[in-house]
Amino acid sequence: MNGCSDNTGPMARTSGSHSEITGPRLREAAQRLFARHGYASVTMRQIAAEVGVQVGALYNYIPDKQGLLADLMRAHLEELLAAWAAEPRGEGPLGALEAFTRFHIRFHLERPDAVFIAYMELRNLAPENFAGIEALRKRYETELEDILRAGQAAGVFDLPDTKLATLAVIAMLTGVTTWYRDAGRLSRERVAGLYWDMVRKAVAA
Amino acid sequence: MNGCSDNTGPMARTSGSHSEITGPRLREAAQRLFARHGYASVTMRQIAAEVGVQVGALYNYIPDKQGLLADLMRAHLEELLAAWAAEPRGEGPLGALEAFTRFHIRFHLERPDAVFIAYMELRNLAPENFAGIEALRKRYETELEDILRAGQAAGVFDLPDTKLATLAVIAMLTGVTTWYRDAGRLSRERVAGLYWDMVRKAVAA
DNA sequence: GATTGAAATGAACGGCTGTTCAGATAACAC
DNA sequence: GTGTTATCTGAACAGCCGTTCATTTCAATC
Numbered sequence: 140m141n142g143c144s145d146n147t148g149p150m151a152r153t154s155g156s157h158s159e160i161t162g163p164r165l166r167e168a169a170q171r172l173f174a175r176h177g178y179a180s181v182t183m184r185q186i187a188a189e190v191g192v193q194v195g196a197l198y199n200y201i202p203d204k205q206g207l208l209a210d211l212m213r214a215h216l217e218e219l220l221a222a223w224a225a226e227p228r229g230e231g232p233l234g235a236l237e238a239f240t241r242f243h244i245r246f247h248l249e250r251p252d253a254v255f256i257a258y259m260e261l262r263n264l265a266p267e268n269f270a271g272i273e274a275l276r277k278r279y280e281t282e283l284e285d286i287l288r289a290g291q292a293a294g295v296f297d298l299p300d301t302k303l304a305t306l307a308v309i310a311m312l313t314g315v316t317t318w319y320r321d322a323g324r325l326s327r328e329r330v331a332g333l334y335w336d337m338v339r340k341a342v343a344a
Numbered sequence: 345m346n347g348c349s350d351n352t353g354p355m356a357r358t359s360g361s362h363s364e365i366t367g368p369r370l371r372e373a374a375q376r377l378f379a380r381h382g383y384a385s386v387t388m389r390q391i392a393a394e395v396g397v398q399v400g401a402l403y404n405y406i407p408d409k410q411g412l413l414a415d416l417m418r419a420h421l422e423e424l425l426a427a428w429a430a431e432p433r434g435e436g437p438l439g440a441l442e443a444f445t446r447f448h449i450r451f452h453l454e455r456p457d458a459v460f461i462a463y464m465e466l467r468n469l470a471p472e473n474f475a476g477i478e479a480l481r482k483r484y485e486t487e488l489e490d491i492l493r494a495g496q497a498a499g500v501f502d503l504p505d506t507k508l509a510t511l512a513v514i515a516m517l518t519g520v521t522t523w524y525r526d527a528g529r530l531s532r533e534r535v536a537g538l539y540w541d542m543v544r545k546a547v548a549a
Numbered sequence: 550g551a552t553t554g555a556a557a558t559g560a561a562c563g564g565c566t567g568t569t570c571a572g573a574t575a576a577c578a579c
Numbered sequence: 580g581t582g583t584t585a586t587c588t589g590a591a592c593a594g595c596c597g598t599t600c601a602t603t604t605c606a607a608t609c
Binding site: 175176177179180259262263299300303304306307308309310311313314315317318325330333334336337338340341342343 | 380381382384385464467468504505508509511512513514515516518519520522523530535538539541542543545546547548
């Protein structure tokens, strides 16, 4: 009689095994809430309510709140690196830079919550978690830096300081997540094209 | 016998009037702690300890924690607008854009804590505070947008979407605060120059 | 030297925090 | 139909949260 999402009465596992349901739902709820209100402001009870479960049940899936945050960030960054690794590049440094630009904007606009967390909650990571996650972030940065360096070496780009240019381009591109809305006047492809215009000109020789 | 900073014994006002000292010190401590650990993670007791005072004393200077955050952000943004209003502009849209670029980087690098708070703690503002502060932020954005629009009209810039270009440039410039360190290899002037090179090329006709 | 009032103390308030765990429940294996 | 095991409940824990306030302290004023 009680459906899976009918929590009007006391129960433990109402129908079928929930282990494969609750785990993902927990991560989705936490991601949404962390992005919306910030890690420190979100309580485990809020997350539990969103999942439709009591607080204690969450600890069947996570070691603690801090571990949950670290897992979310690590998963996001690893997905980012894997997706970029699988992304087709254009020809030469210019083609690679265009591929990176369009990929970065597309990937980030598809995961606003995960992006928000990855950029805003670094300071809430315990030191032992911070190191590994910062390393992943660095690896992604290096992907762009390599492209810029290759273009500089080939004389296609004019960048007096490759490292600074890397950070400037990434900051500019990531900024799109702070204002873009699906209901806005610009499509994602149009936005990516406009950003690519600016990036191309900014690094051009 | 008891110095001002000697808090080994019970006392209320050990020497001189503290009202003109404690207020600013409270704001400085809060700004530093909010920037470092995030608004939600910082407790009033931490702030009080930093000031060298008991918790209750803080409430002689602020209405509540939320009001403290709002005051810090409003003060920062008003200072930003006032400083830009007093900044000498170069000639024409290109000169104005260079002035804005160099001003933005200089101003932001001089106040890393305030900048961090202004960009990261917006979601921790109560709705009634958010509206006013968002309006100030918008006013600053408009300053850059006006420059770009003027340059576009004059044919000096080539910007298919002025609004998007505004947000892209601001994001790129503000990003400098996330990596710049005084002990690094680049001076602030050098950094501003390198960013100006990229901005100039990115918007160029 | 007595009075005043700003400023700080120290303790208290109710409520919320992350986390734990014994016990209840229901799906599954046999 | 019995036993096992994964899963969840419900309650509890100790501790911290923002905020308040009666009281104390002391520079300034008369």
